[in-house]
Amino acid sequence: MYALIDCNNFYASCERAFRPPLIGKPIVVLSNNDGCVIARSNEAKAHVPMGAVYYQYKQVFKEQNIHVFSSNYPLYGDLSNRVMNVLSSFSPEIEIYSIDEAFMSLSGFERLDLTCYGKAIKEKVKQLTHIPVSIGIAPTKALSKIANKIAKKYDSRTGGVYVLDTAEKRAKALKWTKIEDVWGIGRKFSQKLIKTGVSTAFDFTQLPEEYVKKEFSVVGLRLQKELQGISILKLEQVKTKKAIATTRSFKSNISDIESLNERLTTFACSCAEKLRRQNSFCNMLMIFIHTNGHRKDQAQYSKNIVMHLPYPTHSDITLSRYVTKGLNAIYKKGYAYKKAGVIAMGISPNTEKQINLFENENPKHEVLMKVMDRINSRLGMKKIKLANQNLQKTWIMRQDSLSCRYTTDWNELLKVQ
DNA sequence: TCTGGGGTCCTAGGGCGA
């Protein structure tokens, strides 16, 4: 059996964890640059759709007394770690699936009353982190997702925990689940399925295998088996990332190549730092620049370039050199750029560095990067930068409604009066 | 004025060497 533990309206719950008066009040959390709504409390869901554009909904927020927060990732990341730590004490096998979800293996726990065990987990997480969770338990990962949806939807009846442990319950749950709500069936696939008369998860399980394989590849076939109660997807081990990206939309458009180069250099340094943190190198670098696709009245241009590096690296200096080279190749004058990014690819661990016969990195880079990381980590922020980055840090994201970093910054600890 | 960011996996198709 597998359990899926999912934090309820996670970002909104994090904001509430340190501000109890907000319990029961409508809350939304915005994306970077306060662009659009990325999380809503239950109370806000009736008034604001997911992805709503902030400036278009300002009036609604005001009228409905909805509390608005800019996203506060240091806080959410820290609370997520705390939740996962609590969960780890309930099973030796746990897969952290995302910032607010984890799968847990309950094999060997079958003799227990799983509903009671689920409730014990839920209560412990609530007690230690103040984050409410819902728990779905079932024989496969895909079914545990459905069980979780039921637990969340019928919270008062289920107490936030639902176990799908019989064929009857499974059939009933599958008939209740709309095809577009099935984990792994996105917008395109659900449209295609609905056209052929498949409107529920149960209908999907009745389709011929060959048809599913042909139309939805092995991914669809695996999912079908999982929904039929045959466990195919196992818990996954922590893996090193295959790509590391830093991409941003700008608060206002950028047209000149110097400013773009400064931004992209900073993004490259952020990628390099993430690479060093996970002890790996990259040997390919992609950069891209976009104009604002939402502004149909403005001239559009979008281009990316992939560069193969001569040797694996995680040096700020090397990556920034290639960023400049790439930008010179794709930049076109006369456009207002809204978004840009750097993606490090071809990632290999420190232990498997492929050395080039003819050209290798200056060994001083490695030492320098270590010193930079140590100083920056001790000072808590980016004090040491490359010379072609902006030392004044005038590129601040729009975050008009940011809450405190209650758990990760000494200066922002909760004050008790 | 203002519309997020960061990932994974699979398939098709072309190049290329055995």
Next chain:
DNA sequence: TCTGTCGCCCTAGGACCC
């Protein structure tokens, strides 16, 4: 020496997830 086939690798594009 030429040709056909097979399989591997790479890339682009498309689907999905949170």
